Amino acid sequence: MSATQLMKRDGFGLLQYLICLRGIAWREALRFVHQRERFVSALVRPLVWLFIFAAGFRQILGVSIIPPYDTYVLYEVYVTPGLMAMIQLFNGMQSSLSMVYDREMGNMRMLLVSPFPRWYLLTSKLLASTVVSILQVYAYLFVAWLWGVEPPAWGYVSVLPALALSGMMLGSLGMLLSSAIRQLENFAGVMNFVIFPMFFASSALYPLWLVQQSSPVVYTICWLNPFTYAVELIRFALYNEVDWISLGVVTAMTVVFTVGAIIAYDPARGLIARRGGGGG
């Protein structure tokens, strides 16, 4: 069914759709600012990695000349795209957490009883959380620049579409997980089984050739990890290049996760009705 047909069916025009999207994005931003702890920790977390972890690691780890870098780079420079992706990973999981929280508290219901089609509501929420994650990434890039991590000037622009895509992928993964998480307490499990493995078993902290030398098994895991492709997409984009394989993988995974989340939240097919969740 085409978009215009859908719009006719529920009697809303394009303007109403945009108002709805803006409202969802605006609330997402408000919540981010109001939850001060989340705001501060989102900014501090990557900086801790940059200032402390990277400072320690630069002595141990030599990074050879690998694309997209054309000279030897400091470890801070190498790890920056990984930390940018980490910000988005955490943000995606945070918004998944807030969806579970919203579901338990009941305000998720207000979103779901909106007359707009549910796929549109969920996609809007995804876009909103991606925008919030991108703002965090740029705040980090600014501090990293003060610290001497200076990618090419145009890189700041060319990385934007990459961030939009990787943000969508990690946000939709979070949304899909949120449909499967029954209670808030289970979120610690998400930390242990999703965030940490995805982050560590990827090219965020160390180049894959280095991993391959020490453990072929871990290398294979890293190679299968979609997060690796998000990191590489960002890394190349930051140096004005496109890594086509990463672009393909990240796009494909975004579609898979988003469709999965929409199905999971669909009242007819989803998991929520079947187990009597949704609160009350």
Added chain:
Amino acid sequence: MNVAADLAMRAASGVPAKADALSVHNVSHSYGSRQALRDVSLSVPSSRFTALLGLNGAGKTTLFSLITRLYDTRHGSIEVLGHPVSREPGHALRLLGVVFQARTLDLDISVMENLLYHAALHGIGSREARRRSHAALEEVGLADRARDAVRNLSGGQMRRVEIARALLHQPRVLVLDEPTVGLDVASRSAILRHVRKLVEERGVAVLWATHLLDEVVDGDAVVVLHRGKVLAAGDVSEVVASVGAEDMRGAFIALTGTVAEGPE
């Protein structure tokens, strides 16, 4: 006449049930093997206050989840002013205002921000949304709290904000699931009075779920739901007469074999 029988008769004669703002036909729902609703039919006429009376666990919240399309209606159908919820959810949900039993306000942001968010979810632009929100808060006596964080409101005030919010998109049907639970007597009666006024002055159709018998008065329509089944439906006087009881309390006991809460 029993509402279900009335509907069945209309269906048989081919006359659409147009006068009904909300109608539920033969709806069943189960969670796994536990059946929460069995063949439930009821209707909420326009400009009437209809009480859905049932004890906790009677299936009221499940019914609300189906009416608001949080769950899909698999058996039976639900229509809001003739729009089937499962086939035309957009149309149906636009005409419906909802107050859930669980609090659904965002505690971290202000009263006004909550209302504007809801308006956006109904495609109402910000200037119009602001105008309506101010008017709605004025109406529930909370105009001076617009900028306060919801967290700082009392339970009764939060409910009033939720009712104001449910009316922002000017729905024709308002459904409220146990809206007075956990409130003190003064807040309860203030909310009840406000909702009854909406019925009288604006012709809103109201479905008010409760387990408190004293919230139902003569002249209301009532549906008695017990263990997932509709035991009786109609005007209060009809239901009371049909079981030969003296009042609604007696009728409820006679129908369900249990005692509902509420002052003597």
